């Protein structure tokens with residue numbers, strides 16, 4: 336199976352929604368509740384998962400949202416889907432280029448899209464900073480320390496950084512494979528591929544991005560408000576998967592195989608056998624996968640509390 340990244344992002348939306356840490360999310364909601372107008376920046380926005388969630392989380396707030404991503408095609412999909420979402424919620428919408436302006440009684444939502452690499456991007460105008468910066472399944476693929484410094488600069492004092500679904504070092508496939516040691520090596524290789532990734536010659540959050548991010552945020556002077564697990568639980572219930580978990584599972588198996596197939600440590604034949612065994616187990620509704628992740632809510636300036 337070739338991974339269709341756009342389809343994968345869409346399929347994992349429901350899985351992510353089930354997995355987000357409820358306590359962290361509730362505290363985010365409380366932290367935003369008092370504001371009638373919010374300026375938000377979503378990093379690595381993809382097809383707009385976090386902007387969609389924010390619209391639901393702040394149903395009475397006027398929002399100015401910026402979705403930033405390196406991939407213009409994904410941002411086009413985000414623009415299309417957010418327009419549908421706003422219309423379905425009763426907003427009158429107008430498209431201005433890829434951006435959206437929407438109005439419903441006294442409430443307005445403006446969404447802009449920026450196609451850029453996060454570390455090279457700066458706002459076009461100095462508009463005084465963002466109230467909220469979010470990153471949803473993103474911090475494992477970017478260098479943490481310079482990005483945390485940048486987020487600190489871009490937030491207003493008391494501004495919130497919400498970073499959800501940060502991979503944190505464990506992918507488990509269940510039940511145990513017939514050759515347990517072989518599968519352990521494949522999964523270790525998958526984690527190692529994240530650990531050796533370099534962006535602009537810097538290491539990224541990698542396979543332990545959750546706990547590393549926590550350390551970087553504290554070192555940069557953020558107050559850590561709440562954090563907790565947001566593990567993906569793609570296990571079958573009575574032989575049936577929830578939502579679009581079967582597709583997510585198959586996409587993840589293909590990504591794991593893709594990493595291993597670039598290594599001399601795995602023969603193509605043995606890897607193909609492993610992959611077809613595990614894919615058949617998805618078809619039979621017996622394979623489970625649990626992926627350990629962390630959600631973090633942090634505030635700029637310890638004098639300010641959510």
Ligand SMILES: C[S@@+](CC[C@H](N)C(=O)[O-])C[C@H]1O[C@@H](n2cnc3c(N)ncnc32)[C@H](O)[C@@H]1O
Pocket residue numbers: 344378379380381382383384385403404405406409451452453454470471472473476477
């Ligand atoms: C795992 S996806 C998550 C997308 C979305 N937040 C979600 O949860 O559905 C990571 C996203 O980051 C984008 N991306 C990767 N590197 C980037 C960079 N250096 N700057 C901006 N976006 C980047 C990718 O194009 C992709 O859309």
